[in-house]
Amino acid sequence: MKFMERNFFKKCSMIALALLCVLCGCQNTTKRSDSQTKQSAVEKKSDPVQKEKGISCLSTTNNRVVDESGNPYVIKGISTHGLAWFPEIVNEKSFSNFKNDFGLNTVRLAMYTAESGGYCTDGYPQKLESLIDRGIKLCQSLNLYCVVDWHILSDQNPLEHLDSAKGFFEKMARQYGKLPNVIFEICNEPNGSTTWQEVSEYANEIIPVIRKYSDTLILVGTPNWSQDIEQAAQSPLSFKNVAYTLHFYAATHKDDLRAKYEQVVNEIPIVVSEFGICDASGNGAIDEESGNTWIRLLNKYDTGRILWNASNKDESSSILKPGTNLDDWTTADLTPSGQWLLAQNKAATPVKKISPIQSTSTQGKATLSFQSSNTWTEKNKPVVQLEGTLDNASPDAITSWTFTVQFPEAVQVSDH
Known part of the structure; x- marks a missing residue:
């Protein structure tokens, strides 16, 4: 040693x-001390393609996300809320808690594109990119996967900001595309009247930009807030290592959406890049029973899932109570959503006691x-x-x- x-x-x-x-x-x-972490960050900035041992490049085979050995790999993660609104959550203590307390293997960095503070509206792109840089490096140091999420929402159609998206993903792929832990999610939730044809047109522009630098896993949203997964199955993209996203909120989306998922799960690779156990607004009543039914179904087909959201916002989907210090929190600060996430992952990954x-x-x-x-x-x-x-x-x-x-x-x- x-x-x-x-x-x-x-x-x-x-x-x-x-x-x-x-x-x-x-x-x-x-894991490094604060002083070592700072020094490491400088070293990695000069050599961003340095591969961390022990974390596998993910890809898709036989309609499943797999590791480098070809075995199904189940993404289990947590998503930040909007980085512009809750930037403090991007810190070593929080990310360590996600891994060590919750047993998670992935953090999703949600960067809104059009809302207040959005990358394409009145936000500060350099500040948002700096948060992404920090998040990627924290995930790298902790051997966590990191999803860089271009968070389409109120702009509805990803073609709305196509040029900005191309510039952003060119920069991200050039800088981080060789890191095995980085995953690119190119459009969060196409919605409104956006069609799969329009999403495909967008993807056919963005994915080649990423592929100039990277063969990493790419996630593509589907119409109707990433619920019309069957449209992607009917006309999948022609690129390798692409998975399609399904989003659900357990108190709203139940048997109908579960049936839709099960009809196509063996036709295309699927990742649930966002879900909650409340209703579709991100608020309202918690439905643990429906959430547990979803998890059992996802486990049946080795489908990854990422919970929304890691923040202290006063809403049901947040895992931390309002007023919680995002720089320094423990499991005592968890909301019902946070307690549910903690319990269901701890049950799946018990920690062996070591003297x-x-x-x-x-x-x-x-x-x-x-x-x-x-x-x-x-x-x-x-x-x-x-x-x-x-x-x-x-x-x-x-x-x-x-x-x-x-x-x-x-x-x-x-x-x-």
Whole structure:
């Protein structure tokens, strides 16, 4: 196990480190301290195509989203609300909570195009792009998939801002298209009188722009707020690695939409890139029974799903209570929607208990200590997070160090 060398010049300087060891697994996951994260962000900006080990490039085969081994991969995620309205949610604590507490593997970054603060209206494109940049890098550091969502809504027809969309996705694909964890969603919810022919015309313009730089998975919305999935099945696009989106809100969309989904699920790849357990407005009563019925059906066909939304907005679909600090929250701050998401994913991915680990060594006036601070599972393999502190009480600089961690039980560390 190796750490990069760092210089420590000041007396009693405290440096927090973290080490994640996958026990008997195949995942490479490294969590960094704040100072290391900043340094890493600079390094990755100069080399954005650097591939993170342990996260697979997703694609489509036999009408399913699959990993690099060809096995069905189920996206389980959370979507932000509008980035312009709730930018604070894009932080390491929140994204770590999504992964470690909820057992999620994906975060969707919802960037509205036409509403107040929209990319194509009165928003600030550079600020929105900066939030996307931060979100992608957080997902990369945590081995999460990141969906970059061009959030069509009040503009209804994606052709309305075609030129802006082409410029945006050219920039995103050029910068991030080689990262295995990035997914592009090119139009959220075509609606109003928008037809599948118009969505196809738009997709035929946007997808080649992305494909100049990237073969990554692309999600395409369908008419009628991404509910008329059968129209895509009747005339699918000609591109590879494309999936079509279905959206539902469990208190509104029930047997009829479930039947429509089941009729075409073996004809085209489908991802539920947005759903809720309230009504279609994003508010109203919660219907857990219908939500659970949907999840059982999606599980039957290995279909990914992303819950709306990670914010503290005062509405039923938000997972956090109004007034919650988006920079620092826990499961105690969850709404009924958040509690439901936590419960249903925890039931699917139980965390194996690992005995506490603690190690301290002293040499001269320097003390290096490690202890386990968190455990979870990834791909059915237990992962343990170790946090370390180096205390240099001498006036001399420490430029390198070595350490040995002795586990209290027999394990095989396959990656770290």
